[in-house]
Amino acid sequence: MxxxxxxxxxxxxxxxxxxxxxxxxxxxxxxxxxxxxxxxxxxSVVVQKDAQFDITYLDTVTSENQTIYAFNHTVSKNKTEGVRVSVELLSERPNGPVLFVVRQKQAVLSFQVPLILRGLYQRKYQYTQVGRTLCQPPTLALSEMQFFYVDVSTLSTSGVHYQLRVSRVESFTLQTDKKFTFNATPSQPQFFKYVFPDGEDTVIVKVNSQKNFPCSVMSIQDIQCPVYDLDNNVAFIGMYQTMTKTGAITVQRKDFPSNSFYVVVVVKTEDEACGGPLKFYSLLPDELLDAGNRSKTLDVVVSPAINSNVYIMGVLFCLGIFLSFYILTFLVACIENKRCAHGCCGLSPASPYEYGSFGELLGCVCVCVGGGGYIKVMALFYLYNKRISFALSLSERPLDVVGRCRQESLSSVEEDDYDTLADIDSDKNIVRTKKYLCVSDLARKDKRVLNKKYQIYFWNIATIAVFYALPVIQLVITYQTVVNVTGNQDICYYNFLCAHPLGALSSFNNILSNLGYVMLGLLFLLIVLQRDILHNRALMRNDTPALECGIPKHFGLFYAMGTALMMEGLLSACYHVCPNYTNFQFDTSFMYMIAGLCMLKLYQKRHPDINASAYSAYACLAAVIFFSVLGVVFGKGNTAFWVVFSVIHIVATMLLSTQLYYVGRWRLDSGILRRILYVIYTDCIRQCSGPMYIDRMVLLVMGNIVNWSLAAYGLIKRPNDFASYLLAIAICNLLLYFAFYIIMKLRSGERVLFLALVCILFTAVVWGFALFFFFQGLSTWQKTPAESREHNRDCILLSFFDDHDIWHFLSSIAMFGSFLVLLTMDDDLDTIQREKIYVF
Known part of the structure; x- marks a missing residue:
């Protein structure tokens, strides 16, 4: 009634x-x-009808009548039952929308049909089929009968035909590790409930689909009404992320006081947010667009995440790997020191590589490369003076190149053989323009002055590190706070299938794996410190080999390299707090530093007097980082930027080539053009003569070919990842110079000692494996967050570390090995006089 x-x-x-x-x-x-x-x-005639579940009601509504459907169902405290209201408008062109209001005990849900959803540029899409799942209010009773009502009304004067159906949702409460498949559209979103089982504090919610589009959003929301399950409000609460084929969110029990949460899946009205095309429509005022078929089939599964024991194992594994290098270094030092204590080691008198039987001139020579590679040479007595030493070495050394070097060495030429000039021994223009240079020609400055010059590298980079790192740390903390507060998972490009949270950090494993850079950088500093201390002790004892033999020992650049490696670990960890397009420069800035410092160290080995100062070197690196920032901000698809950068790249390459070829004996002034034309006329037109410094010319020609090619590639392709492109330029130049150095070293009759050879081979192998894992590409901010998640993969090591973490492990070891190569590669020259060491 x-x-x-x-x-x-x-x-x-x-x-x-x-x-x-x-x-x-x-x-x-x-x-x-x-x-x-x-x-x-x-x-308005109001009609109330008793209605039942799973029955389709076909009816008509006008402005003069209103229909109320009354439903009842039993609600249990320990069981949640999902109820879904499905509506379809049967009239093709209604004069007005139909309003549906669902009144529950503690909640009200209302929506109109056709449902209007807005896209970009205020485009309006209408949907005549709408399906909504009701939010179930909690009950304190074990079981109670609850009523809810569906009110149907409209202001349309003509009748509007509609279809209504209320049904129970199958598998509304998700079960652990059980996959459930469902369909969703923009007007028919879906959400399900999950209750944390006993003993599980963290779970991973994974939503997958077989097709990329339409673009969709998955959200994790607390158990409260209303549930925000439309495209225009799904971001209001909880955690959410866009997705194409794959989406995953790690959920912790501590964030949900009710020990349960809703998994909400919404299909967006447009695909632009997921990197899809934006369809063209003629924009007319209040035009309603037909979105077409945007149905998407998805499946959801909730799996347990790792427990605290796996976290402990991951930390111990990480510490164990890098502490083993400390132990290995200590053992090598002990073995080498013990070997040296038992007697002489190193070059034998019968060795084909003796640089003039230097072993015979020193009654007993003990060469110890232990405990950080310390070379201790003890001369019991000299049999001959320097002139006899030079004569013997000149007759026995096989390579004429180094022979010519000796002949032109100022320290080994008889004074009677030439007319003496007052400044012949000091004028650097005369010394440095010789055809064949030796290290002694470029190691004339006071050692104390040079040590202070190169120590500035360390102090400057330490200062730069402090001023650079503090705002970076502050910024990434802000990023992480924004992610935690807003719940927007699209801000950071994690590998969501292997992102293990700890505290406020969303991906602790990616941060922990950077520990290797810090620990191995510190270990390298300790090794360099030991070498520095032992070398200073030798200088205090006035040991002749330390004063006159080998590559001049300057450790300032090594200290700077070790500090840069530690800072790379810190800044890489900061970047991985929230990796994205705008802060990738944090991860690459000190990579530029490391590449630049390694090239400077290679050049300093045989050019100690003319190597760049710390101020000019860091100024150039600052310019590189400046262009890196410009490239991130303006470089994407900007032809003008790429033209300017390519021109600057080529000009800088030519200027540096000139500086290296003339060993600094040229100047950039108003007369440079006239001098260039004169050289071209005299050396190319008037008489065709080859280059005076052939080895240098070969290196510079190869370097120019590589750099011009890279500049052309950048100008043509205009890659989106400008920071990586800039890093590739630095690495290519470093590898080219290193290969040239090794080749020229072997060509000059020098050799590589066993320890240095082991470091080279070990480092090359580790770099190969590291690059393999680097190119796995688990995420990429060059695409949209949804597209990036298509590359996500599960953990592969200890259920804690992913491919990129292994890249961190291996690359830190490879960088440490590369530094050891630079530190030990010229240890074979520690018993060779500097006027007999060739400069290249």
Missing amino acids: SNCWRSRRGTVFSCGFEPGLFSCFGVLLLTTHVLYGEANTNT
Whole structure:
């Protein structure tokens, strides 16, 4: 039996009459007539119907009638039952929308059909089929009967046909490790409930689909009403991320006081957010667009995450790997020191590589490369003076190149053989323009002055590190806070299938794996410190080999390299707090530093007097980082930027080539053009003569070919990842110079000692494996966050580390090995006089 209802338009009617209510009805009708005039034009008939689940109701609604469907169901405290309301508008062109209001005990849900959803540029898409899952309010009773009502109304004067169906949701409560498949559209979102089982504090929610588009959003929301499950409000609460084929969010129990949460999946109205095309429509005022078929089949599965024992194993594994290098270094030092204590080691008198039987000139020579490679040479007595030493070495050395070097060495030429000039021994223009240079020619400056010069490299990079790292740390903490507060998982490009949170950090494993850079950088500093201390002790004892033999020992650049490696670990960890397009420069800045310092160290080995100062070197590296920032901000698809950068790249390459070829004996002034034309006329036109410094010319020609090719590639391809492109330029130049150095070293009759050879081979192998894992590409900020997640993969080591973490492990070891190569590669020259060491 129907009851009296008050219409939303202010009139009252009854579907049936009872004797006791007749007079009441007459009074109310008279009052309504007085207040509103024509009652028959404003009345709305309200009809309430008892309805049942899983029955389709076909009905018509107009402005003059309103229908209420009454449903009831049993709600249990220990069981959640999902209820879904599905509506379809059958009229093709209704005069107005139909409003559906679902009234529950503690919640109200309303929506109109056709449903209007907005896209980019305020485009409006209409949907005539709408499906919504009701938010179930909690109950304190073990079991109770609850009612809810679906009100249907419209302001359309003509009848609007619709279809209504209320049904229970299958598998509304998700089970651990059980996959559930469902369909969703922009107007028919889906959400499910998950309750944490006992003993599980962290789970991973994975949503997958077989097709990329339409673009969709997955969200994790607390158990509260209303549930935000439309494209225009899904970002209001909880954690959310866009997805194409794959989405994954790690959920912790501590973030949800009710020990349960909703998994919400929404299909977006447009695909632009996922990197898809944006369709062209003619924009007319208030035009409603048909979005077409945007149905998407997805499956969801909730899996347990790792427990605290796996975290402990990951930390211990990481520490164990790098502490083993400390132990290995200590053992090598002990073995070498013990070997040296038992007697002489190193070059034998019968060795084909003796640089003039230097072993015979020193009654007993002990060469110890232990404990950081310390070379201790003890001369018991000299049999001959330097002139006899030179004569013997000149007759026995096989290579004529080094022979010519000796002949032109100022320290080994008889004074009677030439007319003496007052400045012949000091004028650097005369010394450095010789055709064949030896190390002694470029190691004339006071050692104390040079040591102070190169120590500035260390102090400067330490200062740079402090001023660079502090704002970086502050910024990434802000990034992480924004992610945690807003829940927007699209800000950071993690490998979400292997991102293990700890505290406020979303991906602790990616940060922990950078520990190797810091620990191995510190170990390298300790090794360099030991070498530095032992070398200074030798100088204090006035040991002749330390004063006159081998490559001049300057450790300032080595200290700077070790510090840069430690800072690379710190800044890489900061970058991985929230990796994205804007802070990738944090990860690459000190990579530029390391590449630049390694090239400077290679050049300093045989050019100690003319190597760049710390101020000019860091100024150039600052310019590189400046262009890196410009490339990130303006370089994407900007032709003008790439033209300017390519021109600067080529000009800088030519200027550096000139500096290296003339060993610094040229100047950039107003007369440079005239001098260039003169050289071209005399050496190329008037008479065709070859280059004076052939070895240098070969290196510089190869270097120019490589750099011009890289500049052309950048100008043509214009890669989006400008920072990596700039890093590739630095690495290519470093590898080219290193290969040239090794080749020239062997060509000059020098050799590589066993320890240095082991370091070279070991480092090459580790670099190969490291690059393999680097190019796995688990995420990329060159694409949209949704597209990046397509590259996500599960952990592959200890269920804790992914491919990129292994890249961190191996690359830190490879960088440490590369530094050891630079430190030990010229140890074979520690018993060779500097006027007999060739410069290249």
